[in-house]
Amino acid sequence: MSKNLLNYLTDFIQSNRLKIKIELDSNFKGLAKYDTTDNKIVVNKDYATTEKAKVYKLPVNLYALLIVCHEIGHFLDEERQSIQKEIGTLLEKINHGKYSVDVENKILDLNNTLENNAWKYGKPYVPDDLIATYDLINVKNKEVTNINMLRKVLRFKYNDKEIELTKKIKELSDDNKKLRNKNIELMTENYNLKFGKELDI
Incomplete structure (x- = not known):
């Protein structure tokens, strides 16, 4: 087959x-x-x-x-590569913490332009008796590609938050380690002052 x-x-x-x-x-x-x-x-x-x-x-x-x-x-589609490049630039912008509704909408608009262009430029090659079905397939395709693009936008958006959260956790962990070491030093000093000998930790 x-x-x-x-x-x-x-x-x-x-x-x-x-x-x-x-x-x-x-x-x-x-x-x-x-x-x-x-x-x-x-x-x-x-x-x-x-x-x-x-x-x-x-x-x-x-x-x-x-x-x-x-x-x-x-x-x-002669615009395809420039549109894809612009979408990539906007996704990187989101990935670096610069998400906004306007950026998201711009990406979806560009994606729609890509799919509308493909629909239009491919249509002359469709047999006449299949044009109605071709149009229906393209309507469904736009729905799917918009959902997929929105998922990608959200993935980039929350990936940035995950990176930020990971960074914060590391900072807290480092601070906690410094605080622990400081507490150990103070505890050792207090023990030595009280008993006059080294504390084995």
Whole structure:
């Protein structure tokens, strides 16, 4: 099944004269992705299943085709890299303790732009009778990617708090150790004064 699906998708890419590779894999989370480094679309074969396709009343090959069309949209999006870079910069800002609602909303807006662009640029490659289903898949995709991006924002936000908390705990631990050593010194001095001999601690 996987081999037949890969051949089907490869033929589709080649018939549209797109200079991009395609492969099936399952070593990542998500439905599919465009890999900029290797210039390839990777479809998660664990998601491209009959069960998933049935949700949209499609055979697996057509379901996978619509997923690939969306990734073609990412491939064709000339703004993609600059938008991804801006998202990365904003996430780093959060990671360094500069979270705000405005920053969070900006990240979500940029993410929406990425997904809307992919939706738009991939649409011309969709067969006419599948456009309505393609649009539905993209609506669902935006919901999922926004939730995933929000999770990432929160992870960066609270990771910063975890770092801050760890730092505070270390400071308290160091202070406690200094205080303990000081108490031992005082206790030793008091013992020596009272009994005139060394206290073995």
